[in-house]
Amino acid sequence: MSWNIIGHDWAVNLLKTNIRKGHRPHAYLITGPQQVGRRTLALRLAQALNCTQATEPGEICGTCRSCDQIGRMQHPDLEVVQAEHHGGTLKVDQIREMQHRLALTPYEAEFRIALLFRFEEAHNSAANALLKSLEEPPKHVILILTADSTESLPGTIVSRCQAINLRSVPLDTIKHGLVSDWDLSPEDAAYYAQICGGRPGLAIALHQNVNMANQRRTWLDDQLIMLSATRVERFAYAEQLVKKVDQDGSKESLLDQLQLWQSFWRDIYLAGIQPNNKIINIDKSTEIERLSNQVDTATAIKTIKALQKTMELIQKNANLRLALEILLLDMPHHYEYPSTKV
Numbered sequence: 467m468s469w470n471i472i473g474h475d476w477a478v479n480l481l482k483t484n485i486r487k488g489h490r491p492h493a494y495l496i497t498g499p500q501q502v503g504r505r506t507l508a509l510r511l512a513q514a515l516n517c518t519q520a521t522e523p524g525e526i527c528g529t530c531r532s533c534d535q536i537g538r539m540q541h542p543d544l545e546v547v548q549a550e551h552h553g554g555t556l557k558v559d560q561i562r563e564m565q566h567r568l569a570l571t572p573y574e575a576e577f578r579i580a581l582l583f584r585f586e587e588a589h590n591s592a593a594n595a596l597l598k599s600l601e602e603p604p605k606h607v608i609l610i611l612t613a614d615s616t617e618s619l620p621g622t623i624v625s626r627c628q629a630i631n632l633r634s635v636p637l638d639t640i641k642h643g644l645v646s647d648w649d650l651s652p653e654d655a656a657y658y659a660q661i662c663g664g665r666p667g668l669a670i671a672l673h674q675n676v677n678m679a680n681q682r683r684t685w686l687d688d689q690l691i692m693l694s695a696t697r698v699e700r701f702a703y704a705e706q707l708v709k710k711v712d713q714d715g716s717k718e719s720l721l722d723q724l725q726l727w728q729s730f731w732r733d734i735y736l737a738g739i740q741p742n743n744k745i746i747n748i749d750k751s752t753e754i755e756r757l758s759n760q761v762d763t764a765t766a767i768k769t770i771k772a773l774q775k776t777m778e779l780i781q782k783n784a785n786l787r788l789a790l791e792i793l794l795l796d797m798p799h800h801y802e803y804p805s806t807k808v
Contacts, residue, residue, distance in 0.1 A: 469510040469526060472643030472666035473635030474503055480630070481511055482524035490515070491628040492603040495585075495611045495619075498632030500725075501667030504612040507632065508581050511610060512536050512544065516575040532575055543575040548583040552718030553781060556584070558591040565599055568607045578607050585611045586618035593620050600626040634664025637744075644669060663729050663746045685723045686750055689730055692797060693757075700797075704790040717780055724780075728773040734758050735766035761798055772796055 469478050477496075484490065494511065496504045510526060513536045519527040527533055535541035545564050549556045564580055572578050580599075582588075588596070599609060600623065609627075616624045616631070637659050643666060644655035650673060661682075662669035672679045692700060711720055733745035737758035745754055758766075776793045780786060 469507075469514070470528075470647060471503055471506055471510060472647065473639045474507060474632055477507060477630050477632060478510070481507075481514070485514055485524035486522065488523075490608065492607065493600055493609040493611070493627040495613065495616070495624060495627035495629045496632065497613050497615050497629065499614065499634065499665055500722075501662075501665040501671065502632050502634065503666055504632060505583060506667065507630070508583075508610045508612055509537060509539070512579045512581065515577050515579060515608060516541075516543070536579075539581075541575065542573040543578045545578070545580040546583070547580060549587040551716035552584065552587075553716060553721060554587060556582075556588040556592050558589060558595050561588075561592045561595040565595070568599065568604060572606050576606070578604075580607070580609045582609065582611045584613065585623075586613040586615075588619075590620075593623055597622055597626075635666055636664070640664070640666050640669055644673070648673065657748070660744075660748050661746055681719075682726060683749070685726050686730060686747065689727050690750075690753055692794060693799065697795065700794040701791060704787060704794050707790055708787050711786060717786075721777055721780060724773050724777050728770055728777075730754070731766055731769045731773065734761060735763055735770065738763045738766060765798055769797060 469482075471478060494508075496507055498504050513526045513528075513533045514520070514524055516532045516536065517526050517530060518532050519530040521527070528537075532541065536544055539546050545567060547556065547560050547564050568578050568580060570578070582596075585593075596609075599607070603609070611623075611627060613619055616629060640659040640662065641652070641655045644650040644658060645652055648655075648670065650658070654673070658669040658673050662672065672682065688703070692703060695703070707720060707723075711717055729746050730750065733747050733750075733754045734757050736743035736745060737754050738761070741755075741758075745751060747754065772793055776789050779789045
């Protein structure tokens with residue numbers, strides 16, 4: 467069995483070569499955008515390190531007890547550590563509990579492996595506590611961290627890991643992977659590859675989850691509606707978003723929505739500077755073309771930056787209502803969208 471990852475061949479080959487040569491760093495740091503493949507690569511690395519029936523070092527059989535349990539994140543020698551929800555905080559107590567368990571001899575595998583997902587959400591005290599494991603790692607322990615970027619982590623953490631920076635995957639690579647590995651038709655694969663923005667995990671999630679695909683369309687419609695909404699309606703929508711976060715107990719959905727809006731405005735910017743540019747949100751191509759003729763490129767860039775700033779404020783636990791109200795009030799008022807107000 468191959469590592470079964472869409473794209474990132476260079477990273478897979480690097481990790482396989484390291485294992486084959488017996489070069490196993492005690493800590494890895496896999497960075498890149500959400501749903502680009504960080505978690506999948508971390509799991510495949512863990513499987514390759516502990517596979518009991520591999521044809522050669524670095525390969526994965528996919529069928530042994532170890533591969534199966536690691537794939538389901540239920541292996542007795544596997545620790546999975548992350549904040550309770552996306553946008554939450556990874557706490558120092560979680561790190562200390564992990565360190566206590568990692569000190570034990572492996573139960574059945576060659577290595578005890580700790581997967582620390584979304585480590586950019588770690589509290590400063592948690593990051594500081596992890597330094598002990600990075601500086602004095604037990605011989606049987608390997609740590610695998612994921613994060614959005616090296617810049618979001620303390621330099622002391624980054625310098626003690628082998629960093630692997632995953633980038634967006636080319637459209638054709640995603641399309642081919644969806645056809646060969648997920649049995650999608652060429653037409654469906656082309657559609658999902660186009661709208662995922664270089665993130666194979668998002669393409670797969672949208673294909674598998676009808677509710678997620680419907681939610682995406684609703685978010686895009688909401689963005690269009692907001693462009694013709696009054697100040698009162700924009701305030702009301704901000705309040706609606708805050709209530710949704712309170713109900714969910716997580717900011718994950720809101721951050722996904724703002725990221726989608728950002729990709730939409732990127733499309734408007736690209737369509738404005740050159741009509742033949744490929745856009746991501748092809749199902750809104752008519753609206754994007756119309757908006758690119760109404761909104762100048764400076765306004766599109768300003769909106770993209772405003773969305774980025776708002777996402778950063780939300781991740782830093784700034785006042786949520788205030789951040790959303792400022793964002794919505796500053797959005798352009800150039801477009802009449804024929805739909806019922808939200």
